[in-house]
Amino acid sequence: MKFNRSVIETMRGRQSVRTYDGKSLSDADVNTIVDFINAEANLIGPFGGKGKIDFIQVDKNVTDKGIKLGTYGFIKNPVGYLIGTAKNEKYALVEYAYIFHRLVLLVTELGMGTCWMGGTFNRNSFEKEIPLNEGEFIPCVTPLGYPKEKQRVFDKALRFVVKADNKKPWEKLFYDATFNSPLLKENAAEWETPIEMVRLGPSASNKQPWRLVLAEDRQTCHFYIEHTPNYSSSLGYDMQLLDMGIAMCQFELACEELNLDGSWLVEDPNLAELNEHTEYIVSWKRG
Missing domain, CATH: 3.40.109.30 (putative nitroreductase (tm1586), domain 2)
Known part of the structure; x- marks a missing residue:
């Protein structure tokens, strides 16, 4: 996987985005996501395990299967989600997040917004959208979309509540x-x-x-x-x-x-x- 600009600067600038403008992702951006997911090398973790990530596009938070995805009101106007599955084992979870975050940073570089969600989404609704193998579950998801320019009041309030800007020294x-x-x-x-x-x-x-x-x-x-x-x-x-x-x-x-x-x-x-x-x-x- 190649980044087109400094990934260090992307990491410095990335913030969680919860409010999106509702515009569909460009064909180029969709192709980039799909190409990443389809390249097996991108899904190999640091311990040799293989991860699984799916990309789902939504309209008013409803998938093309007619499934309403629940995110407990924190996410506004997403046009897609990244979803993955893993076994509930220590190193499987570590690898899952490692693989997932590489894609999060790639889409961030392209100008898309993301927000890691581990506890503020309805797993049952997401599990209806993707197949689960025995022993697997969905550890987390992220919505996707282009950030809404006037999102700042809502997002800043949430960042204050979760102390997102208070990094430990x-x-x-x-x-x-x-x-x-x-x-x-x-x-x-x-x-x-x-x-x-x-x-x-x-x-x-x-x-x-x-x-x-x-x-x-x-x-x-x-x-x-x-x-x-x-x-x-x-x-x-x-x-x-x-x-x-x-x-x-x-x-x-x-x-x-x-x-x-x-x-x-x-x-x-x-x-x-x-x-x-x-x-x-x-x-x-x-x-």
């Missing part, structure tokens, strides 16, 4: 060699921008559950999740695992743009963890 998220030492920006060297892209990434309720530890030799960055107790338990899956997939996507794409070659591996460094809610997920290693 570095010292609350990133650590130097161990969890006992916060990572200072000036000590991050070439990793500063990829790590900052993690900080700026979207997350459920803006909880920002990712915790990164940059190894002392500066060759490896370890990704941990600090679970928010009981968050999303009523949904039957750990929504914050999706946030980790988003974080991995943001980090890797920034590394690619900056020619910082590396790869993902699951190799727990067995660090003394931050607290009982912290869990190791994956590491990015140079070379």
